[in-house]
Amino acid sequence: xxxxxxxxxxxxxxxxxxxxxxxxxxxxxxxxxxxxxxxxxxxxxxxxxxxxxxxxxxxxxxxxxxxxxxxxxxxxxxxxxxxxxxxxxxxxxxxxxxxxxxxxxxxxxxxxxxxxxxxxxxxxxxxxxxxxxxxxxxxxxxxxxxxxxxxxxxxxxxxxxxxxxxxxxxxxxxxxxxxxxxxxxxxxxxxxxxxxxxxxxxxxxxxxxxxxxxxxxxxxxxxxxxxxxxxxxxxxxxxxxxxxxxxxxxxxxxxxxxxxxxxxxxxxxxxxxxxxxxxxxxxxxxxxxxxxxxxxxxxxxxxxxxxxxxxxxxxxxxxxxxxxxxxxxxxxxxxxxxxxxxxxxxxxxxxxxxxxxxxxxxxxxxxxxxxxxxxxxxxxxxxxxxxxxxxxxxxxxxxxxxxxxxxxxxxxxxxxxxxxxxxxxxxxxxxxxxx
Amino acid sequence: xxxxxxxxxxxxxxxxxxxxxxxxxxxxxxxxxxxxxxxxxxxxxxxxxxxxxxxxxxxxxxxxxxxxxxxxxxxxxxxxxxxxxxxxxxxxxxxxxxxxxxxxxxxxxxxxxxxxxxxxxxxxxxxxxxxxxxxxxxxxxxxxxxxxxxxxxxxxxxxxxxxxxxxxxxxxxxxxxxxxxxxxxxxxxxxxxxxxxxxxxxxxxxxxxxxxxxxxxxxxxxxxxxxxxxxxxxxxxxx
Numbered sequence: 075x076x077x078x079x080x081x082x083x084x085x086x087x088x089x090x091x092x093x094x095x096x097x098x099x100x101x102x103x104x105x106x107x108x109x110x111x112x113x114x115x116x117x118x119x120x121x122x123x124x125x126x127x128x129x130x131x132x133x134x135x136x137x138x139x140x141x142x143x144x145x146x147x148x149x150x151x152x153x154x155x156x157x158x159x160x161x162x163x164x165x166x167x168x169x170x171x172x173x174x175x176x177x178x179x180x181x182x183x184x185x186x187x188x189x190x191x192x193x194x195x196x197x198x199x200x201x202x203x204x205x206x207x208x209x210x211x212x213x214x215x216x217x218x219x220x221x222x223x224x225x226x227x228x229x230x231x232x233x234x235x236x237x238x239x240x241x242x243x244x245x246x247x248x249x250x251x252x253x254x255x256x257x258x259x260x261x262x263x264x265x266x267x268x269x270x271x272x273x274x275x276x277x278x279x280x281x282x283x284x285x286x287x288x289x290x291x292x293x294x295x296x297x298x299x300x301x302x303x304x305x306x307x308x309x310x311x312x313x314x315x316x317x318x319x320x321x322x323x324x325x326x327x328x329x330x331x332x333x334x335x336x337x338x339x340x341x342x343x344x345x346x347x348x349x350x351x352x353x354x355x356x357x358x359x360x361x362x363x364x365x366x367x368x369x370x371x372x373x374x375x376x377x378x379x380x381x382x383x384x385x386x387x388x389x390x391x392x393x394x395x396x397x398x399x400x401x402x403x404x405x406x407x408x409x410x411x412x413x414x415x416x417x418x419x420x421x422x423x424x425x426x427x428x429x430x431x432x433x434x435x436x437x438x439x440x441x442x443x444x445x446x447x448x449x450x451x452x453x454x455x456x457x458x459x460x461x462x463x464x465x466x467x468x469x470x471x472x473x474x475x476x477x478x479x480x481x482x483x484x485x486x487x488x489x490x491x492x493x494x495x496x497x498x499x500x501x502x503x504x505x506x507x508x509x
Numbered sequence: 510x511x512x513x514x515x516x517x518x519x520x521x522x523x524x525x526x527x528x529x530x531x532x533x534x535x536x537x538x539x540x541x542x543x544x545x546x547x548x549x550x551x552x553x554x555x556x557x558x559x560x561x562x563x564x565x566x567x568x569x570x571x572x573x574x575x576x577x578x579x580x581x582x583x584x585x586x587x588x589x590x591x592x593x594x595x596x597x598x599x600x601x602x603x604x605x606x607x608x609x610x611x612x613x614x615x616x617x618x619x620x621x622x623x624x625x626x627x628x629x630x631x632x633x634x635x636x637x638x639x640x641x642x643x644x645x646x647x648x649x650x651x652x653x654x655x656x657x658x659x660x661x662x663x664x665x666x667x668x669x670x671x672x673x674x675x676x677x678x679x680x681x682x683x684x685x686x687x688x689x690x691x692x693x694x695x696x697x698x699x700x701x702x703x704x705x706x707x708x709x710x711x712x713x714x715x716x717x718x719x720x721x722x723x724x725x726x727x728x729x730x731x732x733x734x735x736x737x738x739x740x741x742x743x744x745x746x747x748x
Contacts, residue, residue, distance in 0.1 A: 083633060094621055419617045422578060423678070424606015424634035426599045503578050506617070 080432075088437040095409075102405045103445035105398025106482050110449025112394050113478040114470060115456035116387035122457070122468035124380030131376055134369035137180075138213055139336045139348055141168075143329055146361035159314075162363035163329040168355060172336060175354050176347060180337040181212045186307045187332035188315075189296060193258040194246040201242055202296045203259060205307025213335040221253050221268030228267075229303040234310075236264040240272040241298030262310055264302060272298070344370045392481070398445075399485035406438055406493035417497050418505025427498035434497050438490025439483070446482030450475055524587070525685050525717050526552040526575065531584035531594075533570055544570040546740045548584070552686070555715040557708075559728035562737030569690075571737065572721045576688050577605045589685050606634045610679030614691035616671040618663040624650060624674050625659040631681040642681075649677035653707060669700025676707055687711065689720040693727060705730055 092099040134140065143163030169184040186205035191198055208224045210216065216223055219240065228235050236257065243252045256263045315327045338347045348368055355364060410417070417430055425433075454475075457468035533545040544567045552558055562568045573579040574586065577593055580601075586594040593604055610631075611617075618627045625646045632642035650656050653673040655666075663671050672692060679687050689708065693701030709730060712718055720727060728734045734746045 079638065080633075080636065083639070091621060415617070416619050419619060420630065420634075421602065422576070422605065422611050422617075423631045424602055424682075426602040426634070428599070429602075429634060503573050506578075506613070 084432050084436045085440065087433060088440045092437060092440060098405060099441060102402050103441050103448070105401040106395070106442050106445030106485065107398075107449040107452060109391065109395030109398040109485075110446050110478045110482050111451075111453030111456060113388065113391035113481065114450060114453025114474050115460075116391045117384060117474040117477070118453075118457035118468040118470040119460060119466065120380065120384045120387045121471055121474070122461070122466065124376065124383065125469055126467045127376045127380070128373060131369050131373045133215075134367075134372075135214060135335075135337065136341055136370045136373060137337050137339070137344060138369055139338065139344060139351055140367040140369070141334045141336070141351065141355070142365045142367060143332050144363060144365045145327075146363040159326040159328055161328040162361060164331040164334055164364055166330055168358065169331065169334050171354055171358070172334065172351060176336065176338075176350050178339045178343050178347070180339055181209050181335075183207055183210050183213045183333075183335040183337075184304060184331045185210070185333040185335070186304060186311070186330075188307070188311055190260050192242065192246065192300060194250075194255065197246050197248070199242055199245045199297050202299050203307065203311075204299055204301050205304045205311070206301055207304050210301070213337045217271035219269045219271060221266070223268055223270070224301060224303050229305050232305040232309055233303060234262060234264045234306060235267045235302070237268040237270055237301040238266055239270050239298045239300070242300055243269050245297060259300065259302070260311065264300075270301075341370065344368060395481055395485060399442075399489040402438060402441060402485070403489035403493060406434065406490060407496070409437075410434060410493045410497040413497075414500060414505045414508040417500055418502050418508065421500075421502035422506060430498040431491075431494040434494035435487070435490045438494070439486045442482045442486030442490070446479050449482065450478060453478065524551045525554050525556075525589060526550065527585075527587040528574075529585045529587075531574065531581045531586055533567075533574060533579070534582050544740050545574065545581070548574075548742060550735070550742065552717065552719065554717055555712070556733060557712045557718045557731045558720070558733045558735060559731035560719065560721045560735050560737060561723060561725075561728050562743075563723070566737040567740040568721050568723075568737055570740075572688065572690055575686065575719060576609050576611060577601050602634070606631050607682050608685045610682070610684040610687040612672070612675050612679050612687065612689035612692045614694040616663070616668070616675045616695070618671055618674055618678075620663055623660050623662055624655060624666075627663065627674055628678045628681055631678060635682055645681065646677070649680055650674070652680075653677045667700065668696050669703050672696060672700070672704050673707065676704070676711075680711075686717045686719055689718065691722055691724075692720060693724070694722075 141164060145160075146162050164184075166184065169182055173179065173182050183206060185207075188203045188205070189200065190203045191200045192203075204210075206224070208226050208229055211223055218237075221237070223237055224235070227233070236259065238246070238252065238257075246252070246257060247255065252266050252269055255266050257266060258264075313328050313330050315329065316325075336347065336351065338344055345368070348366060351366060420430065420433075454470055457470055460466050461468050528548050528550040531545060531548040531550075532543065534541050534543045536542075548571065560568055560571060570579070574581060577588070577596075580596075581594050584594065585592060588604065588608060591604075593601065596604065619630070622630075625643065628646035628649055629642045632645065637645075647656070647659065650659055653676055655670060655673055655677070658666065658670070663674065666674065672695075679689075687708075692708070693704050696704065705727065708718060708720070718731070720731060722728055729748065732748055734748065736743045736745070
């Protein structure tokens with residue numbers, strides 16, 4: 075009761091004296107406002123970026139092990155003169171072997187990925203053709219918008235059908251409804267039986283995270299994905315890819331499968347299974363013509379990276395808060411010396427050291443608290459604009475708000491206590507004499 | 510809030526103020542300066558005492574000692590029967606606020622606060638409720654003739670009026686001793702006379718007053734004049 079009364083009076087006194095020096099108070103609080111808002115904004119931007127990266131990786135499937143064909147490095151120089159056929163990469167046999175030798179496997183999805191131009195009437199799009207199996211959606215979620223995905227019958231009878239994604243649909247079918255239209259891929263026609271959402275376009279995300287560029291014969295970047303039955307892909311495109319141009323004249327490559335996705339039963343089986351996969355493949359692949367990508371590992375790396383990112387951003391923001399705090403201390407020291415006489419009067423009229431400490435500390439705390447609140451408002455507005463104009467995902471977590479406010483409180487106390495202590499320890503006789 | 514004061518004890522020697530062999534010395538570099546030597550002083554309830562002396566005679570030191578702003582190097586100081594010479598800083602602050610009413614030469618009002626808030630300061634530090642202290646402050650302001658100017662800032666008042674606010678403030682906690690340090694030093698003769706009249710009034714209400722001055726005219730208002738010289742009480746006169 076008595077304490078709340080004194081507290082109220084002390085706060086009122088503090089507000090009054092801050093109000094007396096409005097400009098000074100605002101300038102002092104600015105340091106905290108910018109410090110707090112930069113902590114919040116930086117953490118929000120960092121959090122948003124890392125969440126996006128993690129979501130991208132998670133879309134690859136945390137229970138998945140992705141094996142990709144890569145061109146073995148030594149073969150690029152081995153072909154001296156003339157035309158030589160390169161035979162490398164994952165094979166149907168590999169898929170079979172993995173299927174029989176790995177326990178606890180839910181699905182194995184072999185895919186053939188070919189870069190091709192696709193035509194519908196006079197519209198052309200260069201895209202990635204994924205020849206895959208009907209159970210592909212079990213490893214990588216596919217959101218069917220209209221129609222259906224590849225069926226067992228399609229695969230069995232090597233049907234000339236395809237499933238396109240939104241992006242391809244948007245480019246090719248400006249006026250027409252895509253379902254049941256025929257599109258030309260390479261030299262053959264395929265009937266569109268389904269349209270799937272864009273985010274199932276995994277190949278491009280994989281390339282991003284694994285760092286390998288998708289091989290595009292046309293030179294331009296590929297747009298979207300088209301799914302066709304694996305058997306169809308095998309018979310219509312074959313396994314031999316002839317490329318003209320370059321110093322060697324022509325290069326011929328034979329690749330059976332570009333990708334095998336293995337989905338294991340649970341997340342903790344992922345890493346042991348990876349070792350088995352490596353052991354199985356090593357026996358038959360003397361060259362390094364494949365690469366194993368474990369999204370779970372990538373996810374862990376991304377999280378570790380995000381942590382470092384947050385620490386760096388957080389430290390920069392913390393330094394600005396520190397600078398703000400020093401600014402506050404500087405002003406409070408000036409205020410204390412300016413008000414030496416007032417301190418002397420108050421001491422003579424019965425103020426204890428504690429009362430003087432409370433008086434100046436409450437002023438500092440009011441400054442940092444109001445600065446902290448304004449900083450939170452500003453700091454929440456910045457990520458909004460970053461998302462709105464910069465198209466960069468941001469996320470303001472409650473913990474960032476608490477952290478920023480907590481830091482401003484800590485700064486208020488840390489940088490307020492010394493000036494207040496100095497005020498309280500002035501000799502009342504000396505301060506009364508002070509002009 | 511715990512009050513560290515003992516109840517006022519007049520049973521012993523009956524003195525409001527009693528100093529025995531009080532000494533105060535300062536260390537100035539390697540030299541020890543004896544500001545007060547063996548002060549023996551008793552002041553009774555209702556006394557009006559003037560302390561006089563040339564500069565450097567120890568007037569200010571004695572004033573600080575009486576006002577509990579400083580502690581003696583040796584000797585005893587009883588204020589209202591309580592030994593205050595060895596109190597801790599916090600207790601000294603409390604005693605100062607409750608038992609001493611200060612009136613300064615330069616008024617020492619806080620410029621940001623208005624009249625009523627200035628009068629309330631000593632009561633704030635004694636934890637008197639806002640309501641009670643405001644009422645008391647209004648009464649005191651009316652008593653010194655400033656009942657109409659409660660919301661004015663000190664800078665809007667004349668010197669004489671400011672000193673009257675200071676007198677009202679000194680009375681806030683109904684102190685044992687009103688301690689005035691050259692109360693008319695910064696005033697013209699007319700407002701000075703005004704202030705002295707108020708002090709006389711307070712004396713007639715049996716308040717205990719101590720003024721420190723070098724002005725004989727002011728000292729003439731007091732019943733007792735104590736002359737300090739070189740840190741010692743040289744002589745004592747009764748008017």
